[in-house]
Amino acid sequence: MIDSLKGKAIWRFGVVFLAFALVFSLAGCAAEEPAEEPAAEEPVAEEPVETTDLILASTTSTQDSGLFDVLIPAFEEAHPEYKVNVIAVGTGEALELGQNKDADVLLVHAKAKEEAFVADGYGTERKDVMYNDFIIVGPAADPAGIKGATVADALKKISDSGVTFISRGDDSGTHTAEKALWEKSAITPSGAWYNSAGKGMGDVLTMASEMAGYTLTDRATYLNMKNDLQLDILCEGDTVLFNQYGVIPVTDATNMDGAQAFADWIVSDEAQAVIAEYGVEKFGAPLFFPNAQ
Amino acid sequence: MEVFWSAFVDSIKLLFGGDAALYEIIGLSLRVSGISLFFAMLIGVPLGYLIGAHRFPGRGLVVAIVNTGMGLPPVVVGLTVYMLLSRSGPIWDLYLTWMGEAMPRVLYTVPAMIVAQVIISSPLVTGVTLAAIASVPTELRLQARSLGASRLQEAILTVKEARRGVMASVAAGFGGIISEVGAVNMVGGNIAGKTRVMTTAIQLETGQGNFGLALALGLILIGISFVIMNGFTRVQQSGGRYER
Numbered sequence: 001m002i003d004s005l006k007g008k009a010i011w012r013f014g015v016v017f018l019a020f021a022l023v024f025s026l027a028g029c030a031a032e033e034p035a036e037e038p039a040a041e042e043p044v045a046e047e048p049v050e051t052t053d054l055i056l057a058s059t060t061s062t063q064d065s066g067l068f069d070v071l072i073p074a075f076e077e078a079h080p081e082y083k084v085n086v087i088a089v090g091t092g093e094a095l096e097l098g099q100n101k102d103a104d105v106l107l108v109h110a111k112a113k114e115e116a117f118v119a120d121g122y123g124t125e126r127k128d129v130m131y132n133d134f135i136i137v138g139p140a141a142d143p144a145g146i147k148g149a150t151v152a153d154a155l156k157k158i159s160d161s162g163v164t165f166i167s168r169g170d171d172s173g174t175h176t177a178e179k180a181l182w183e184k185s186a187i188t189p190s191g192a193w194y195n196s197a198g199k200g201m202g203d204v205l206t207m208a209s210e211m212a213g214y215t216l217t218d219r220a221t222y223l224n225m226k227n228d229l230q231l232d233i234l235c236e237g238d239t240v241l242f243n244q245y246g247v248i249p250v251t252d253a254t255n256m257d258g259a260q261a262f263a264d265w266i267v268s269d270e271a272q273a274v275i276a277e278y279g280v281e282k283f284g285a286p287l288f289f290p291n292a293q
Numbered sequence: 294m295e296v297f298w299s300a301f302v303d304s305i306k307l308l309f310g311g312d313a314a315l316y317e318i319i320g321l322s323l324r325v326s327g328i329s330l331f332f333a334m335l336i337g338v339p340l341g342y343l344i345g346a347h348r349f350p351g352r353g354l355v356v357a358i359v360n361t362g363m364g365l366p367p368v369v370v371g372l373t374v375y376m377l378l379s380r381s382g383p384i385w386d387l388y389l390t391w392m393g394e395a396m397p398r399v400l401y402t403v404p405a406m407i408v409a410q411v412i413i414s415s416p417l418v419t420g421v422t423l424a425a426i427a428s429v430p431t432e433l434r435l436q437a438r439s440l441g442a443s444r445l446q447e448a449i450l451t452v453k454e455a456r457r458g459v460m461a462s463v464a465a466g467f468g469g470i471i472s473e474v475g476a477v478n479m480v481g482g483n484i485a486g487k488t489r490v491m492t493t494a495i496q497l498e499t500g501q502g503n504f505g506l507a508l509a510l511g512l513i514l515i516g517i518s519f520v521i522m523n524g525f526t527r528v529q530q531s532g533g534r535y536e537r
Contacts, residue, residue, distance in 0.1 A: 089500055090500040090501055090502070092500065092501035092502035092503070093499065093500050093501060093502045094502075095502055096502025096503075096504065097502075099502075169485060169497075170497060170500055170501060171501040195482075195484045195485075195487065196484065196485035196486075197482055197483055197484055197485075198483040198484075198485065198489065198493065198494075198497040198500075199478070199482065199483055199497075203482075207401060207482050209380070210379060210380050210398065210400050210401065211398060211400075211401060230380065230381075
């Protein structure tokens with residue numbers, strides 16, 4: 001008796017489930033239909049363009065800065081034959097994706113690694129695109145007293161005072177830069193105050209804010225998230241905080257033409273102007289400084 | 294194929310290589326998920342019994358809610374726990390108002406990870422337990438009561454009768470959290486030596502492009518899960534010989 005009841009319950013469940021599935025799929029169709037009609041007219045008016053996918057592997061910090069939201073549409077307007085898919089990962093993973101030919105073009109910021117990547121034959125060339133700068137941010141109270149100090153002094157004060165510092169710890173471009181700065185200051189950061197997070201820039205900024213600690217960040221990501229953070233800029237402007245971006249088309253990529261077109265376009269005057277302008281309206285200052293040759 | 298073979302070899306080498314950092318990560322994974330599972334059982338088994346063994350208005354809705362809970366996306370649980378525990382979250386404010394001092398930080402600590410994993414695993418334990426309890430014939434409980442069993446004795450008897458299903462619920466709860474990355478990454482912060490567990494370590498190595506190492510760590514995690522699940526299964530099957 002119990003079994004026959006259960007059988008009925010399963011049937012009822014199945015019927016309800018199917019009804020739901022039907023309703024949702026109908027709703028989906030209804031939503032799509034009006035969008036399709038005007039779109040159908042456009043290609044007739046212009047040249048019908050066949051688009052091919054282009055995989056751009058870049059870093060989470062570039063993605064988090066919001067630059068792609070203006071850069072990618074501008075590229076797709078200049079080259080309507082390509083549809084850009086951004087994969088935002090760590091610099092290490094981006095280079096690995098390139099090495100495995102799973103990405104067509106790379107836009108990353110770890111110059112030594114990029115040059116080695118091209119030297120090993122994984123990329124066809126490497127071009128300078130732009131730079132931004134790193135800053136050290138921390139709680140407004142500045143418990144380690146680093147405000148106005150040089151980078152070397154600031155790092156020394158943080159390690160001496162033992163105030164929480166959060167490192168990206170993910171072998172990213174920013175992490176590589178941070179390690180180089182500690183090395184230059186002749187400090188080996190270790191101890192309970194030094195937290196190696198192994199996360200992206202946005203996550204680490206959130207962590208620094210929550211833990212009332214210091215971190216090294218690129219200016220773009222910080223400005224973009226500033227309103228949600230209880231962090232102030234405490235150390236900036238030092239020349240060692242320079243962060244160079246490069247573009248690399250991947251050797252034998254799936255979409256080699258697209259990769260080359262993107263690399264050529266991003267160093268063009270048109271793209272460089274888009275980069276120079278980004279952030280001016282929102283933050284009163286550019287986030288990236290184009291420097292293609 | 295060679296990649297997978299070398300990852301397999303690497304995973305064996307790593308596991309027996311005496312790397313203290315790796316053992317610490319494995320230990321923390323087991324500790325976090327083990328403690329979470331303990332609390333999930335404390336919540337899920339009684340709750341599963343109460344819902345499974347009783348008829349009340351709106352029971353179907355409650356069961357549907359529990360079943361939905363079994364599919365909670367870990368990253369959403371992580372996000373919610375994060376927002377609750379944040380310095381700009383409601384608990385922080387309440388603590389400050391009531392206690393008159395700033396709340397000690399819970400975010401990016403092991404307890405925060407446990408809170409998130411308890412939320413993920415409790416519905417899993419509840420859902421599978423209630424299904425097991427519901428399949429115990431009502432006659433058994435009626436008979437127990439007619440023989441003068443108390444409510445508690447009746448409950449214990451029913452849970453014992455459904456023990457295989459209850460053990461399955463524990464296995465489901467454990468499986469749901471030992472493999473979970475979204476929530477522990479968000480509320481734990483993946484801090485080396487403090488909150489880094491197997492899944493977040495795998496994600497980190499993947500992000501750095503160390504695919505081989507990431508895969509080797511993944512194999513170790515699966516191996517550990519196998520050993521534990523095998524233990525569950527042994528307990529689950531034991532006593533079977535007395536049944537017939």
